[in-house]
Amino acid sequence: MNSGSKATISGIVLSEQETVTLDELAGLCTVEQSWVVELVEQGALEPLGSAGREWSFSAGALGRVRTAARLRRDLELDAAGIALALELLDEIDLLRARLRSLD
Amino acid sequence: MEYKDYYKIMGVARDAKPDEIKRAYRKLARKYHPDVSKEADAEEKFKEVAEAYAVLGDEEKRKAYDELGSNWQQGQDFRPPPNWDTHGFEFHTGGPGGAAGFSDFFEELFRGIHGAGPRQTRNVRMRGQNEQARIFIDLEDAFHGATRTLNLRVSEPDAHGRMHQRNRTLNVRIPKGVRPGQHIRLSGQGGAGIGGGEAGDLLLEVQFNPHKLYSVEGMDLTLKLPVTPWEAALGAKVKVPTPEGPVELKVPAGAKGGQRLRLKGRGLPGRSPGDLYARLEIVTPPAHGEKERAFYEKMAETFDFNPRAGLGVE
Numbered sequence: 001m002n003s004g005s006k007a008t009i010s011g012i013v014l015s016e017q018e019t020v021t022l023d024e025l026a027g028l029c030t031v032e033q034s035w036v037v038e039l040v041e042q043g044a045l046e047p048l049g050s051a052g053r054e055w056s057f058s059a060g061a062l063g064r065v066r067t068a069a070r071l072r073r074d075l076e077l078d079a080a081g082i083a084l085a086l087e088l089l090d091e092i093d094l095l096r097a098r099l100r101s102l103d
Numbered sequence: 104m105e106y107k108d109y110y111k112i113m114g115v116a117r118d119a120k121p122d123e124i125k126r127a128y129r130k131l132a133r134k135y136h137p138d139v140s141k142e143a144d145a146e147e148k149f150k151e152v153a154e155a156y157a158v159l160g161d162e163e164k165r166k167a168y169d170e171l172g173s174n175w176q177q178g179q180d181f182r183p184p185p186n187w188d189t190h191g192f193e194f195h196t197g198g199p200g201g202a203a204g205f206s207d208f209f210e211e212l213f214r215g216i217h218g219a220g221p222r223q224t225r226n227v228r229m230r231g232q233n234e235q236a237r238i239f240i241d242l243e244d245a246f247h248g249a250t251r252t253l254n255l256r257v258s259e260p261d262a263h264g265r266m267h268q269r270n271r272t273l274n275v276r277i278p279k280g281v282r283p284g285q286h287i288r289l290s291g292q293g294g295a296g297i298g299g300g301e302a303g304d305l306l307l308e309v310q311f312n313p314h315k316l317y318s319v320e321g322m323d324l325t326l327k328l329p330v331t332p333w334e335a336a337l338g339a340k341v342k343v344p345t346p347e348g349p350v351e352l353k354v355p356a357g358a359k360g361g362q363r364l365r366l367k368g369r370g371l372p373g374r375s376p377g378d379l380y381a382r383l384e385i386v387t388p389p390a391h392g393e394k395e396r397a398f399y400e401k402m403a404e405t406f407d408f409n410p411r412a413g414l415g416v417e
Contacts, residue, residue, distance in 0.1 A: 007274065008250050008274040008275070008276050009273060009274065009275050009276065009289055009292060010275075010276040010278075011275065011276070011287040011288050011289040011290070011292075011305075011307065012287065012288045012290075013278055013280075013281055013285055013286075013287050014285065014286045014287070014288055015282075015285055016285075027233055028233055028235075028286075028288065028304065028306045029233075029235065029306070030232065030233050030234075030235070059285075059286065060284070062286045062306070062308075063284050063286070063308065066235060066308065067138050070136075070138055071136070071138060071139075074132050074136055074149075074153065075129070075132050075133060075136060075139075076129070085139070089138070089139070097320055100318060100320070100325075
């Protein structure tokens with residue numbers, strides 16, 4: 001690790017068009033693959049197609065898995081509870097956006 | 104350093120049973136969790152609660168905390184007693200809120216002991232942990248690209264395998280076209296590897312600071328555009344700011360307040376850039392002077408206009 005170095009670091013933007021494998025998704029979010037599978041089974045997360053042996057996801061799933069991981073860690077929710085919470089949070093976002101476009 | 108009254112923060116008595124503390128934590132966590140709560144100070148409040156629970160919810164840490172006695176007040180200047188030691192016990196990270204970002208008070212009490220670090224064992228080679236963080240950038244950074252400084256608090260094992268907290272500063276290039284909620288992957292900038300193993304990656308979630316002119320929704324931007332009643336009624340060409348400089352916008356004759364006019368492609372940049380919406384806000388000039396008042400009175404005479412016609416009142 002280059003600690004304290006003032007060099008500028010460049011990274012790769014994982015935009016929604018990028019795909020990540022199940023392995024990468026779990027690895028980047030530091031969660032277990034089996035738990036990501038559970039989120040998919042609860043409908044909290046949609047893999048892209050089901051071709052091949054390994055699932056792939058839009059990189060947009062990273063934010064969702066990280067939110068799910070925080071809800072699990074901080075609120076001790078199980079996958080079903082997380083799926084419900086994420087759905088309600090999506091709905092609130094939608095309603096807030098609609099409210100913003102009105103005022 | 105300020106003393107933290109963890110019992111007060113959690114709203115429980117000093118002799119509260121472990122399950123009471125757990126219940127109090129769950130209630131407060133749901134109330135203030137930054138992913139769920141939209142209260143302005145939710146993040147700050149949640150951190151406090153998570154720190155309090157990290158201590159009171161752990162039998163050993165609670166015991167150590169209780170040994171400080173009950174005469175301390177929240178916020179009082181605190182110096183640890185000279186005979187204070189860390190009892191030699193070890194804690195594991197991964198509690199609510201994560202160990203990073205706790206107060207100086209917490210750090211002083213439980214210094215260097217929140218984490219039984221990976222032991223340095225010969226012949227073990229391990230890749231470092233992937234880490235995650237959030238970076239707040241300005242809207243303009245997404246248009247022009249920028250370099251931003253990120254301050255991280257990281258846990259690192261020392262030579263004895265014990266975990267220590269350390270501040271780390273990174274200069275990160277923000278590429279043009281990045282959007283809120285997207286992630287930037289920085290290879291090899293995560294946790295250090297063990298035994299010569301490679302470092303993990305750092306995953307940076309991008310968020311925008313609130314902007315004084317524009318609100319962001321997906322790829323689109325919205326701007327409140329004040330216009331005069333005559334501009335709205337007669338139509339006009341007005342100058343409108345955009346993140347890439349001012350442009351001229353044609354307000355059509357008969358425009359209404361709240362109407363959205365689209366500036367195609369003036370939203371967030373990308374392969375298919377977003378749009379910028381100007382939401383019209385009709386502003387009436389104040390009737391301060393004699394001349395202005397006379398003009399409004401003339402308007403009242405001239406116009407046969409009842410904006411409340413649809414309300415069913417005369």
